[in-house]
Amino acid sequence: MTGRDRSGGTRAWGLTVAVLAALAAMWPLLPDYNQITLARVMVFAIFAIGYNILFGYTGLLSLGHALFFAAGLYAAGLGARDGGLTAVPAFLAGILAGAGLAAGVGALALRTAGVAFMIVTLMFAQAGYLALLYFNEWTRGDEGFNLPAASRTVLGLELAGADMRYGTALALFALATLIATWLARSPLGRVMVAVRENEARAAMLGYDTGRVKLAAVTISGAFSGAAGAAYGLIDGYAGATFASVQYSILPLLWVLVGGAGTVLGPLVGAVFMFYLIDLTSGLTDAYMLVAGAVLVLVTLFAPRGIMGEVRRRVARWLP
Amino acid sequence: MDFGPHLMLAAIEGAVAAAVLALTALGLSLVFGVMRVVNVAHGEFFMLGAVLAWAVAHLVPGPAWAGYLAALVLAPLLVGLLAAAADWVVLKRVQYDPERTIVATIGLLYILQQATLxxxxxxxxxxxAPFDARIALPWPEWGPEGLVLTWPWGLGTTAWKLVVIAAAALLVALVFVLVQRSRAGLVMRATQFDRETAQAFGIPVARVFALTFALGAALAAIGGVLVVPIQQAHYLMGGDPLLLSFIVVIIGGLGSLRGTVVAAILIGMSDGIVSVFFSPTLAKILATLLVAFVLIFRPQGLYGTRAA
Known part of the structure; x- marks a missing residue:
C-alpha cells in the first residue's frame, strides 16, 4: 500500500512539475496577445484551484465564490488606490481579505448543508455585489477603476507588459498548484476527502468535521482572494462585475469541466472553457450560451470532468 | 409631492410587485415542494413569458387585446411544454439529485437567456396593455379624497395595475384549489409526501414531476405576461424575479404554499415601499441578507415544517 502510494506520489508530483515546466517553456514562444490571455487564464485557474479545494476535495458546493475573488480584487485595488500600497502588500491584503471574509461567511453558512449552503453562499455573494454597487462613490460600481501604475511594479519591473504579466501569473499559478498538490496529499487534505465521502463516518472516527470544513472554506477563500488580487494587479483594473453571480458560476464550471478533486482539473477546465468562450464570442454576443450548454452536458454525461475521466479510464494515480 | 400620495404610490407599486411575485414564487415553491429540487432557471421562464407575449402580440392580427389574450394563453402553454421537455431530457436523467439539479438548471438558465438574446x-x-388604460377609471373612488387630484397622470397605469393584482390573486386562488381540492392535487401531494409509496400505489411519478415542473414554469410565465405591459420585455429580466422568488420561498418556508403567498405579500410590499423611499439596491441588500440569516437560524421559514 505504502509502496504504491509513494510511486503514485512521485508520478503525481512529476506530472505537476512537467505541466508547470511546459507553461514556462511556452513563455518566450508565445506572441503578446496569447501571453496576456494565458496570463488571465492562469489567474482564473488559481481561482479554480481555490474553488476545487472546497468543492472537489471537501464536497461543499458554494455559489458565492465571486465574493471572495472580489474581496481580493478590491482589497488590492482600493489598497493601491487609496492606501498607496505597492504590489506585494496589496497582494497580501487581497489574500487576507479573501480568507477573512471566507472565514466569516463560512462560520455562518456552515450551520447549513446541501442546498441551503448553496443558497446562503449565493445570497451573501449577492449582498456583497449589491453593496459594491450601492457604495459606488467609493468602489466606482460597474464602471470600475484603474489601479495606479505605481502599485503595479514588482522589484522595479512593470507588471503591465505582456512578458511580465505571463511571468507573474505563471509564478503565482505554480505556487498555488504546488500548495494545492501538497495540501491534497497532506493529512488535512485526506480528512477533507473523508468529509466529502462520508461526513458522519469522519466525525465518528474522531475528526472535528466542523473545523475541517471551516478550514477548507477559509483556504479556498484565501486562494480566491489571491486570484482576485493578482487579477487586479496584473490587469490594472477593478470593477463590480467580478462580484456578480457569473463569477461564482464560472469557477464551478471550470472545476466541473476540468475534473473536481483533481490537481490539474482547474487549469484544464479554465483553459478549455476560456478558449471555447473566446472562440464563440467571435461568432455571437450570446457566448454564455456555450457555458450553459457545457454545464448541462457535463452534469448529464461527464460528472467527473475531463481529468476525472482520465483518472478513471487511464491513470488511476492521477493526483 | 406630499408624503401621503407618495406612500400611496409606493403601496400600489408594492401591491403589483407582490401580486406578480406571489404567482412566480408559487411556481418555484410548488416545484420545490413536490420534487424537492431548486429550479435556478425559474426566472428565465418568467422572462420567456414576457418575450413570448411580445412575439405572440405581434403575430396575432387585429386589436391589441386580441393579441394580448392570445399571449396570455399561448405563452404559459409554450413555456410549460418547454419546461416539461427540460424535465424529461435533463432533470430526470440526473435523478433529481438536489445538487446536480442546481448545476444543470444553472446551465439551463444560461441556455434560455442566451438563446433569447x-x-x-x-x-x-x-x-x-389589452385595453387603453384610460377607459377604466375606478381610481377616484378608491383613495381618500384629495390624493387623486395630486397626480392625475397616475390614473392611466393604475387601471392595468389593478387588473394585474386581481388576475394574480385569482390565479393564486386557483392554484390553491387545484392543489388542495382536486384529484390532480391529491396525486401531487401524495408524491410529495412519499415518492416511493406513491409509485407503489400506481401513481406515475415521472409524469407527475414533468407536469409539476411545467405548471411551475407556466405560473412564472403568466407572471411575465401580466407584467410586460408595465415593464418592457428584455432578455435579462429574469434575474430579479428569480432572486425575489428565492427570497420569498425561503422566508415563507420551503414547501409551504401558504407561507410563500404570505411572504410574497410581505416582501413585495416592503420591497416596493423601501425602493420608493430609499434605494432599490438597499432594499435588495437587506432582502438577500434576510434570506441568508433565515436559512441559517430559522431554516423552516415562517410556515415550513422542515428544514431545507
Missing part, C-alpha cells in the same frame, strides 16, 4: 436581441420592447 440570439433570437430576440438585446432590446427592451414594450407590449401594449
Amino acid at each position: 440570439m433570437a430576440y436581441g438585446p432590446e427592451a420592447r414594450p407590449v401594449a
